[in-house]
Amino acid sequence: MRDLIPYELEYLFSYAADCDPNFEVYDPSIFGGFRLTGYIVGGWVKGDKINGKLKPFGGDWCHGTPNGTQNVNVRATIETDDGAKIYMPYQGRNDIGGYEDVLKYKKFIFPEQVRNAIHYQLETDDPRYEWLNHTFCIGFGVAKFTDPVVVRYDVYAVRTKK
Amino acid sequence: MANDLNKTRIDHLFSADIDLECWGFYPSVGGGVRVNSVPKSGEVFTQTEIIGEVVPGGEVTQLLRYNGVFELDGRITLKLNDGTLVYVPYTGKADFCTVDEIKEFAAGNIEKGVDVYFASPIESTDPKLDKMFVFAVGKLDNAKKPGKLMLDIYEYECLPL
Numbered sequence: 001m002r003d004l005i006p007y008e009l010e011y012l013f014s015y016a017a018d019c020d021p022n023f024e025v026y027d028p029s030i031f032g033g034f035r036l037t038g039y040i041v042g043g044w045v046k047g048d049k050i051n052g053k054l055k056p057f058g059g060d061w062c063h064g065t066p067n068g069t070q071n072v073n074v075r076a077t078i079e080t081d082d083g084a085k086i087y088m089p090y091q092g093r094n095d096i097g098g099y100e101d102v103l104k105y106k107k108f109i110f111p112e113q114v115r116n117a118i119h120y121q122l123e124t125d126d127p128r129y130e131w132l133n134h135t136f137c138i139g140f141g142v143a144k145f146t147d148p149v150v151v152r153y154d155v156y157a158v159r160t161k162k
Numbered sequence: 163m164a165n166d167l168n169k170t171r172i173d174h175l176f177s178a179d180i181d182l183e184c185w186g187f188y189p190s191v192g193g194g195v196r197v198n199s200v201p202k203s204g205e206v207f208t209q210t211e212i213i214g215e216v217v218p219g220g221e222v223t224q225l226l227r228y229n230g231v232f233e234l235d236g237r238i239t240l241k242l243n244d245g246t247l248v249y250v251p252y253t254g255k256a257d258f259c260t261v262d263e264i265k266e267f268a269a270g271n272i273e274k275g276v277d278v279y280f281a282s283p284i285e286s287t288d289p290k291l292d293k294m295f296v297f298a299v300g301k302l303d304n305a306k307k308p309g310k311l312m313l314d315i316y317e318y319e320c321l322p323l
Contacts, residue, residue: 001207004174004314007299014167069293071283093283093295115320117295119281121253133231136255136279138297140170140320154167160277160299 006161012137013047017054017076017151027106033064034105038149045078047155050129052080064105068098072116084126090139092118110145120155169321175296178240180204180216180311187306189268194227199308206240214242222311224256224302228264232256234280246288250315252298254280258305267306276305295319 018041026035043054058076065071071093078086094114096102101111118139122132141153182199189195204216217239225233234254241247256278259267266272278300286292300313 001205001209001212002177002179002312004177004209005299005301005312007314011167067289067292091281091283093293095293113323115322117318117320119253119295119297121255133229134255134257136281136297138281138318140168140318142168142320142323144323152168154170158279158297158299160301 008159008161009138009156010159011048012155012157013045013050014152014154015043015045015054015078016153017043019059019149019151021147021149023108025106025108028063031063032066033102036060036062036064036070036105038062040076043151045080050078050080050086052078052082052084055079055085064096064102066099066102068096068101070094070096070114072118080126080129082128084124084129086126086129086132087123088120089123090118090120092116092139092141094143113142113144116141116143116153118153118155168323170318171321172316172318174209175294175315175317176206176208176213177312177314178204178206178216178238180222180238180313182222182308182311184307184309187270189270192225193229194225195264195268197224197226197306197308199223199311201238201311206242212243214240214246214248217241217247222308224305224308226258226264226267226305228261230259230261230264232258232276234278236280242288246286246291248288248291249285250282250296251285252280252282254278254298256302256305270306273304273306276302278302278311 020039024037039059055077060074120137139155144150186198199222206214220237222236238250281297303310
């Protein structure tokens with residue numbers, strides 16, 4: 001046994017995605033759960049390191065498994081206020097309950113909110129944000145199935161303390 | 163820091179020190195330098211006790227791209243003392259060296275450790291672990307010829323609004 005490796009989180013930015021309310025729920029029997037597809041139509045990005053907007057394309061192709069786990073699988077793009085484009089694919093997970101809740105999803109009956117733990121793989125060709133290509137980022141977020149749907153995340157860099 | 167951020171929870175789940183056997187140093191593949199290793203043994207532990215072992219097999223791979231991006235990818239299996247199996251497929255990143263240094267690394271002239279980070283949608287025979295999404299903070303002892311990977315694995319979640 002040993003001591004834990006000291007690390008710290010650095011807050012980078014928050015974002016809220018505007019989503020097309022017309023979700024598509026598929027029943028891929030090969031997975032035994034469901035596939036829910038929701039499309040991004042816009043959104044804001046603001047924070048200590050990045051400010052801008054979400055481009056109106058991309059979406060979430062999440063996969064619900066029979067044990068009540070929903071695996072988030074999103075592709076989005078940020079356009080910063082200073083003109084950089086940042087590709088933002090991310091994966092993560094939330095717990096929607098059990099198999100009975102999976103069956104509800106298939107009937108378009110959603111929980112009030114789901115809470116996501118996320119891992120980002122940010123990518124850009126803009127030299128001002130090139131550091132993102134090397135930075136491991138995690139996020140914490142909530143999706144509320146209200147009208148309109150609210151999807152709100154906070155993104156942090158994880159770094160070992162020197 | 164903004165004051166309207168989501169409320170969060172991060173808890174140390176367990177750590178793993180993994181002994182590796184390096185199976186290959188590929189200096190020019192896929193736009194970068196690839197290093198492949200295989201876990202051969204190791205311990206899983208909390209801050210107070212040893213709770214399991216690393217199952218031999220799987221893979222720990224690194225791709226240091228010529229643009230400086232250091233990508234991690236791997237599959238590790240842990241077996242806890244109560245028989246619980248934990249499968250850890252992961253992707254992650256590291257910040258290793260400058261673009262100018264990559265050629266030296268490809269030539270085999272740089273041997274140093276690296277801080278690594280990854281996330282994983284773990285799978286487990288334990289129903290609670292089976293739903294977790296985790297991140298890890300770690301250290302690889304030698305990026306060119308890995309012999310040991312130290313990982314601290316954390317469960318994290320966003321709390322209800």
